[in-house]
Amino acid sequence: MSYSLSQLSEILEGRCIGNGDVLIGRVSTPEGASGDSIVVVLDGKVLKDIPGGVSIVGKEEVFSDGRRGISVREPRLAMAVLLGLFQEKATVQAGIDPSAVIHRSAHVDENASIGPLCVLSEGTSVSAGAVLRANVFVGRGVSIGEDSVIEPGVVIYQGCSIGKRALIHGNVVIGADGFGHIPASEGRRVVKVPQIGGVRICDDVEIGANTSIDRGTIGDTVIGEGTKIDNHIQIGHNAFIGKDCLLAAQVGIAGSAVLEDRVVMAARSGVQDHTRVGSDSIVAALGGVTKDLPSGSLVSGFPARNHRSKLRQDAYVARIGDLFDRVKRLERLLSEDS
Incomplete structure (x- = not known):
């Protein structure tokens, strides 16, 4: 389907610059651009790679050379x-x-789609x-909300719920037992703590491939509305993830940890059990949160601490070799003077 440039400007709530009747049939990279495509300019440096006759979308300043396109704020x-x-x-x-x-007791709406080899308990x-794409397993008592898409190979254990418009990618496991065990002692082996809670996935959540979300010990593990979870992430039992959070690849959230709303966890960062991260906080890649963080925090490192302080400390550490050499020279001079 094609749209005129002026139609697209209305949809994007932007300002059309140049011939608004030009038809656009695709979005392209600068390298693959042609007359019927449009290129989104996130960085003005790429303008040199975009042919002059190609429409662009970007901030007002990228149109200084008379290009055709749509000026937008974001x-x-x-x-x-x-x-x-x-x-x-x-x-579908x-x-x-x-x-x-x-x-026989399962209810499937007439407008739902159940793919090959699915199992509904x-x-x-x-x-x-x-x-539900192929090979999805849905356990006893699970509910799946309107317009949700469950990709191939997903396993949803008993007693879990999926909200509306969720997107769950391949091989996700929802509702496996949380890692609850009493350590062994003299004369007694490890004791497993039964996990009788569930998992509640709220509306508009996306969960990336191969992620695991454990069921609660008592009560539910909760993923809040609009939260987006990347691939290969582990979320422990009774964790609570708030609304509109972003969790990048290989994040680990330990049991009973709380992420308030709009928290961003960068790749391979983690949160200790029973720890709270305040709303609008950012944990940098590889950061390890070991204590509660107030709202609006920006932290990095292990243990996670104020990002600016961490950078300053890293700069000091990088100078240790030079300082050691200076001390050795001073010691040598002092020994020569004596």
Whole structure:
């Protein structure tokens, strides 16, 4: 489908610059640009790589050389909208594949889609518009909300719930037992603590491939509305993740940790059990949170501490070799004077 430049400017709530009748049929990189494409300019340095006759989207300043396009305040947001417009939509047919195994007590809305070899256990509920791709296992009593998409190989254990418009990528495991054990002592082996809670995934959550979210010991592990979780992440039992959080690859959230709203966890960072991270905080890559953080914190390192302080300390550490050499020279001079 194609849109005129003026139509796109209205959709993006931007200002059309140049011929608004030009038809745009795709979003492209600078290298792959042509007359029917549009390029989102996030960095003015790439302008030199974009042919002059190609439409662009960017902030006002990138149009100083008379280029055609759409001026917007937030180019990254505009990119997201454009990609959604031009993304090829997969055709989904409602119904149940003959190879699926559906318990007689399960409820599947007539407008839901159940793919090959799916298993729906006793008392499960799949709402209108929900899509289960091939080989999805849904445990006893699980509910899946409207328009949610469950990709191949996902396992959802009993007693969990998935909200509306969730997107759960391949091989995610939701609701496996939390890591609850009483350590061994003299004359007694390790004792497993039964995990009788569940997992509650709220509306508009996205969970990346191969992520695991453990069920609560008592009560639920909760993932709040709008939160986006990357691949290969571990979330422990009874953790609470607030609204609109962003968790990058290989993050680890220990049991009963709390992330308030809009927290950003960069790659391979982690939070200790029973620790609270305040709203709007950012934990840098490899950061390890070991104590409560107030709202708006920016921390890095292990143990995680104020990011500016951490950078200053790193700079001091980098100078230790030079300082050692200076001390050795001073000692040598002092010994010669004596």
